[in-house]
Amino acid sequence: xxxxxxxxxxxxxxxxxxxxxxxxxxxxxxxxxxxxxxxxxxxxxxxxxxxxxxxxxxxxxxxxxxxxx
Numbered sequence: 704x705x706x707x708x709x710x711x712x713x714x715x716x717x718x719x720x721x722x723x724x725x726x727x728x729x730x731x732x733x734x735x736x737x738x739x740x741x742x743x744x745x746x747x748x749x750x751x752x753x754x755x756x757x758x759x760x761x762x763x764x765x766x767x768x769x770x771x772x
Contacts, residue, residue, distance in 0.1 A: 718756050
């Protein structure tokens with residue numbers, strides 16, 4: 704069980720680091736947040752990485768919950 708948790712943890716960290724940033728650098732520098740939460744559809748690779756992140760997060764939560772008991 705601990706080995707599965709370690710593997711899922713490493714995969715989750717790697718997938719999160721692969722995700723593209725959703726904030727432009729201009730907004731960080733100027734402080735503007737007008738386009739921060741605009742509707743932006745993810746397609747292709749971004750959609751796959753997002754869904755994989757959600758799946759790995761759920762698996763991580765379940766493994767931690769099961770290991771706690």
